[in-house]
Amino acid sequence: MRLYNTLSRRVEDFRPSAGNLVRMYSCGLTVYARGHIGNFRTFTCIDALRRTLRYQEGFEIRQVMNFTDVDDRTIAESQKAGVPLREYTDRFIAAFLEDSATLGLERPEAMPRATDEANLRAMTGMIQQLEANGHTYRSDGSVYFKISTLPQYGRLSHLDVAGIKAGARVDADKYSKEDARDFVLWKAAQPGEPTWDFGVGPGRPGWHIECSAMALRLLGEPPIDLHAGGVDLVFPHHENEIAQAEGATGRPFSRFWMHVEFLNLDQEKMSKSLGNIFTVPDVLQRGYRASALRYLYLSVHYRKQLKFTWESLDQAEEALTRLMDFLARLDTVTAPGGHAAVAARVAEARRAFADWMADDLNTAGALGVMFELVRAMNAAIDAGEVGAPDAAVIREAFDEFDRVLGFITLRRAEEATPPVPVETIERLIEERRIARRQRNFAEADRLRAELEAQGILLEDSPTGTRWKRK
RNA sequence: GGCGCCGUCGCCAAGUGGUAAGGCAGAGGUCUGCAAAACCUCCAUCCCCGGUUCAAAUCCGGGCGGCGCCUCCA
CATH class of the missing domain: 3.40.50.620 (HUPs)
Incomplete structure (x- = not known):
């Protein structure tokens, strides 16, 4: 490199x-x-x-x-x-x-x-x-x-x-x-x-x-x-x-x-002698996840000064969420059959990603490649041009990206220990599903609000309800 | 005083000679019981002035602004 x-x-x-x-x-x-x-x-x-x-x-x-x-x-x-x-x-x-x-x-x-x-x-x-x-x-x-x-x-x-x-x-x-x-x-x-x-x-x-x-x-x-x-x-x-x-x-x-x-x-x-410091626990205490901090670090080239602000951490949280939403969406793709166009597009992204990283560790450029792929693949899913085998190929590419960048793995680990036990979340989702089927929307909204108050967001889709941390 | 880096959309940030990636925010739309979320679309000529070149955000010169090292420090 x-x-x-x-x-x-x-x-x-x-x-x-x-x-x-x-x-x-x-x-x-x-x-x-x-x-x-x-x-x-x-x-x-x-x-x-x-x-x-x-x-x-x-x-x-x-x-x-x-x-x-x-x-x-x-x-x-x-x-x-x-x-x-x-x-x-x-x-x-x-x-x-x-x-x-x-x-x-x-x-x-x-x-x-x-x-x-x-x-x-x-x-x-x-x-x-x-x-x-x-x-x-x-x-x-x-x-x-x-x-x-x-x-x-x-x-x-x-x-x-x-x-x-x-x-x-x-x-x-x-x-x-x-x-x-x-x-x-x-x-x-x-x-x-x-x-x-x-x-x-x-x-x-x-x-x-x-x-x-x-x-x-x-x-x-x-x-x-x-x-x-x-x-x-x-x-x-x-x-x-x-x-x-x-x-x-x-x-x-x-x-x-x-x-x-x-x-x-x-x-x-930021330096200890100047006294203007935040530690990793400080960041977590403010409600941010370490995955967002890691993302923020990698969103700026290492040879440029990084201006740390809480706003940029917010932006990092949102950007990473977009990536995670896309990966979650891939799991809903069940149509059979693979598509050559998808495979070609993914291969192109892998090459571009590797080129950026090999070019003096240009992590910001590499991130751009990931998001371009996300948009292209979302559009392809919308058009019904992505099958389950394609989804596997895409997932593999993101796994490869993340072996180097690491924040997706990190976020998955964080999601595995949400503020509310997973069993509780799933039970409430099921109760809400039943309420919705009975068109008892007041109860459904109450359950949704209850979870949101505890930091869990629900996302309805034709294939079911997904949850994620706020 | 010496050495070095940086100044790109409201915010963050790639690009370093061939006509501006990406993210956040914003606007419009799709979907939805509603709301949210999600998804799609749209959204910049690059601090200022001068020069080199067929062509410059990218090179050169001069400004203006910010940061760092020369002392413990990631």
Whole structure:
């Protein structure tokens, strides 16, 4: 497929370097708080990429996504809460996994935590390699990466020294660094902070080292095929990951870099430090379904900022409902016989869909294909030109689309647990059917209103009554 | 100060040289006990100015407006 590579700033052909296995790493969450819907935009887009590579392009995937469970904030917040670090971060890992499941994210093959001993040892091992290669210096017991020893530093972010020095904001410099852009690999032990000693002195890892070390430990020889994350990670995080991995191994770190743009709220990015955040549970509490949020995420290209508003979530709910209504309508098609025209139209849509997805993950374009097919097939059903075998072919196509996009499966799962038990709904529908047959419309309307008050809509048609959530 | 992105119908959003996908909302219609729902149909010349070209929303230049990175951050 074609994929934009931040390294080259161009769309390039993507395929694994060897064989059929895509080795990808994506930066996960720093687990000092619950992830917000901006974070999950990134994770959802990466999930869509993963699924496209897997189901559409036919590659095998080995994806590693980390949890940063030690840094200034996790330490500070756990202390504030009076809970041991590990126990504190456990909570937000659990919350992350819950929200991921709610949004239908596929589970990466590995989700390492920075503070697991094997990972810490991988980090200190890498730091020792960097020391041996002359890329480091020590100061007050901390180990720093000296960027002047790496000529290619800055290639990813295209930032030069001049630009940074002219900037209004210069590093506050909590630690004594020789150059403002040097960064810490290992922070010397501080009183009251968790400390490990695996060969580079007592202390804890700097933020960037974990990703370089865990990526290579869990994915094997560099270069890996793909590294992904939010745009804000381009600098300094990913730039520093490259410096560490390449300084240690002397080889390129990752062939492709993929970055997802921000989700904005009120004209500015949603971020914990700005305090303008909503979480997945917040969205659910407002009565929206996760499937709608997933749809909203995928309705905008991943390299464009997404302006989040409740109105756009409403629109996503409605759009997804149209899709679900169409799929439900397919189930009412019972006429025998298949039609070549339908098969041809469906095949065309499948091709177009795959083309859009393979073109730098153009999910918005792919959605357009789905709706065009919906309209064409609705018209064909109206004209009596769709038989049950055709319906099966159409269903199959949507199953294929959804293996990549995922919101239909998600909505079906949500529908399986409506606010009113399914047995109750079906019993009331049956009572209403009898009332209607006896032309007792007052009773029929009462039953309909009763269900609607509980969030269930009824839809009458010649083939019976269907229900759905409001 | 440096680097980068964006500005398409009331709203959301594809399209990046060949004459504007799709969704929401709206209008009209079909169906229906009614209402709803569903379905169909209709609904834009692309922020402004200038240039290149047979041809530009798409390329170039200049404006205006918005966002981001350069600092923890998805």
